[in-house]
Amino acid sequence: MASLKDVARMANVSLMTVSRALNSPERVKPETLARVQEAILHLNYVPDLSAKQIRSVGTKNKTIGVLALDTVTTPFSVEITLSIEETARAHGWNSFVVNMFSDDNPDDIVDLLLAHRPGGIIFTTMGLREVHVPPKLLMYPCVLANCENKGEPVACYIPDDEQGQYTAVQALLAAGYRRPICLHLPINHLATSRRRKGLERACREASIDPDKLEHCYMQFGDEHYRDIPDILLAHIHQGIPQFDSVICGNDRIAFMVYQTLLAKGISIPQDIGVIGYDNLVGIGNLFLPPLSTVQLPHYEIGRLSTLHIIKDDDRKERVLVDSPWLSRESF
Incomplete structure (x- = not known):
């Protein structure tokens, strides 16, 4: 992944100028700003919003980014996201959620998530479905919760x-x-x-x-x-x-x-x-x-997906999660 230094080198400017172009573009000459922006686009650079945090905890950022496709609009999202957060905290990790809705530009949302430099990513959806996992996400430890990838194999946890x-x-x-x-x-x-x-x-x-x-x-x-x-x-x-x-x-x-x-x-x-x-x-x-x-096992799916990231599991197989039968009084 491109760094700030790569952008500065391509634009032939200093690191300070690149930083200023990102944070205070009005303070940069138009022609210089144009060169920096062109370099950013060419290198597909994503601003690192959590570099300070990474430096403080070492090379491994113990944060899980959750990309939630339509998930938080449903009652079931409570089970998945709550499980991810509780499991992460129990193992000394943190989590954050970035929501993506059907009318969002996927590239923009993915860049927003990656800007936080997560240590791993959980991609989750509303309802079991097939998805196209953006290639950028696969540069990180990535697991799918309640969905399957249409392309190359990606680890996923789904209901049985x-x-x-x-x-x-x-x-x-x-x-x-x-x-x-x-x-x-x-x-x-x-x-x-x-x-x-x-x-x-x-x-x-x-x-x-x-x-x-x-x-x-x-x-x-x-x-x-x-x-x-x-x-x-x-x-x-x-x-x-x-x-x-x-x-x-x-x-x-x-x-x-x-x-x-x-x-x-x-x-x-x-x-x-x-x-x-x-x-x-x-x-x-x-x-x-x-x-x-x-019972749709959303809590268990969230737990297993989180442990997959925390344990740095490199398997890319589909795991079927048991869906328990709840016998009540309707027959």
Whole structure:
């Protein structure tokens, strides 16, 4: 990575002039400022905002930079970012978060994060997804939390969605339910296909052909949660459900299912069993009856990702993190 000296050398000016160009450009002659700025662009120089801190603690900056893509806009972000901070502090490290939203310029946000010269980087996203990790980040120890890289292998920690769904459906079928309707997340979500694999495995073990079940996929976009009642009602004829249970793609779908069934006088779990997924923060136990669901392991993902940086782990493999089954009273 280019240094201040490299910029000064290319622009043929002193270090003091480069510093002044960065911090007080109005004090630099226009032609000199132009040369410095051209050198900065050519060398892809990122100002070092934490050089003083690095000098005070040695060559290893014990700070983790968290690049959060849409993450802090969701309740789950609390689990990931809290886990990162608590784990870092417990090992004598610090952490900071830089948020990146869909309309941000990724290069600008990455430069902002790198300006603090972190000792390692955790790239995290809202919802399991594939990302393009900016090459600049890979010059540092880097790990992905709740996402996977589309390019070269990068260490990542993600939920074990297939096993989580398998465990949930296995419990439902073991309780005697045989005709579930499956209300999936959008078909293009990474988690959707993996969870369906788990569902199919549990069904086949119970001698149920999963292809003969009713599978409905939600459209992309939060506004389509309002489509769930009509989808469910299409499978209720003259007040009688054509299913004995509902496998929900997440707890928000389960919330719509609860409202729809209860409004029709259909009792949970006496008439219909329901299972969710995610264990939506602060909500699962507020369902009446409490919703049986799968815990997305965001806290554990944050902890393991942080330890990956602290331990200077150089492995670049994908790690599946256990998603625990939470048995409650909805079936």
